Amino acid sequence: xxxxxxxxxxxxxxxxxxxxxxxxxxxxxxxxxxxxxxxxxxxxxxxxxxxxxxxxxxxxxxxxxxxxxxxxxxxxxxxxxxxxxxxxxxxxxxxxxxxxxxxxxxxxxxxxxxxxxxxxxxxxxxxxxxxxxxxxxxxxxxxxxxxxxxxxxxxxxxxxxxxxxxxxxxxxxxxxxxxxxxxxxxx
Amino acid sequence: xxxxxxxxxxxxxxxxxxxxxxxxxxxxxxxxxxxxxxxxxxxxxxxxxxxxxxxxxxxxxxxxxxxxxxxxxxxxxxxxxxxxxxxxxxxxxxxxxxxxxxxxxxxxxxxxxxxxxxxxxxxxxxxxx
Numbered sequence: 001x002x003x004x005x006x007x008x009x010x011x012x013x014x015x016x017x018x019x020x021x022x023x024x025x026x027x028x029x030x031x032x033x034x035x036x037x038x039x040x041x042x043x044x045x046x047x048x049x050x051x052x053x054x055x056x057x058x059x060x061x062x063x064x065x066x067x068x069x070x071x072x073x074x075x076x077x078x079x080x081x082x083x084x085x086x087x088x089x090x091x092x093x094x095x096x097x098x099x100x101x102x103x104x105x106x107x108x109x110x111x112x113x114x115x116x117x118x119x120x121x122x123x124x125x126x127x128x129x130x131x132x133x134x135x136x137x138x139x140x141x142x143x144x145x146x147x148x149x150x151x152x153x154x155x156x157x158x159x160x161x162x163x164x165x166x167x168x169x170x171x172x173x174x175x176x177x178x179x180x181x182x183x184x185x186x187x
Numbered sequence: 188x189x190x191x192x193x194x195x196x197x198x199x200x201x202x203x204x205x206x207x208x209x210x211x212x213x214x215x216x217x218x219x220x221x222x223x224x225x226x227x228x229x230x231x232x233x234x235x236x237x238x239x240x241x242x243x244x245x246x247x248x249x250x251x252x253x254x255x256x257x258x259x260x261x262x263x264x265x266x267x268x269x270x271x272x273x274x275x276x277x278x279x280x281x282x283x284x285x286x287x288x289x290x291x292x293x294x295x296x297x298x299x300x301x302x303x304x305x306x307x308x309x310x311x312x313x314x315x316x
Contacts (some may be wrong), residue, residue: 009237012233016213017213017223017225021217022208025208026205037261044232047232048236048240050236051237052243095208114229123200129197130196130200133200150204154203155203156208174207174215178208178211178216178218
């Protein structure tokens with residue numbers, strides 16, 4: 001059973017400030033590396049789709065999860081289109097700017113080609129790989145350790161045990177790591 | 188770490204990050220941020236999204252109406268087609284490499300055939316633009 005439009009609007013309006021921040025945090029994660037969709041665009045698009053009834057809002061689901069799952073889906077579709085689409089969004093800017101042809105009669109025809117500012121190198125850099133995150137955390141070994149545990153699929157109490165830490169130490173490091181990750185995605 | 192392992196590890200990291208984010212206390216998630224500002228930003232987002240959702244529904248409704256009336260308008264347009272102009276248009280189109288037409292003399296075609304072909308080519312040029 002799904003919510004109707006009025007109920008969807010109420011559910012979104014009643015999101016707690018912490019859930020709103022969770023959603024914004026994940027929107028930056030999912031939009032990271034996309035060329036044509038910012039985190040704000042992604043969140044806006046998902047809200048539009050939910051409010052227009054283009055996406056269902058299951059009655060029994062936690063609203064924060066409905067929004068996050070929808071963002072994941074929209075971002076994945078966008079990433080697939082950017083990666084596999086007929087249009088190459090990652091034109092090599094160093095070689096293509098404009099093409100000037102001299103015709104026999106001496107007329108000059110200038111074909112201006114659109115240039116995308118995103119180079120393959122920038123694209124590679126923007127892809128948020130686990131290895132790059134680890135490198136960016138090199139100045140804080142504790143955060144690197146937590147990240148390593150997460151990369152292995154270990155979290156919460158299990159991660160604290162894995163690292164040989166008290167839970168309060170793990171929670172403090174987890175909070176710092178979230179702050180760092182959010183800052184990385186904003187750059 | 189090999190290249191093929193990388194996406195899986197990154198995906199796992201993202202999945203765990205979300206699980207941890209959901210498990211963290213609201214206080215830890217807020218991390219000093221003003222709840223009032225977040226609430227207000229969310230309401231602004233809803234307001235903007237509602238306006239856009241309305242625009243999309245309106246555009247879809249308009250498109251549905253246009254699709255319904257098109258066949259009627261189509262017949263009405265035929266009345267305005269000048270047969271000589273249509274014939275001239277087809278003569279030019281026969282020399283246009285964008286279109287392939289059966290080699291058939293225009294003089295052998297009925298007026299109805301000319302109008303039908305003219306309409307098809309006009310539609311094709313519209314679709315191309």
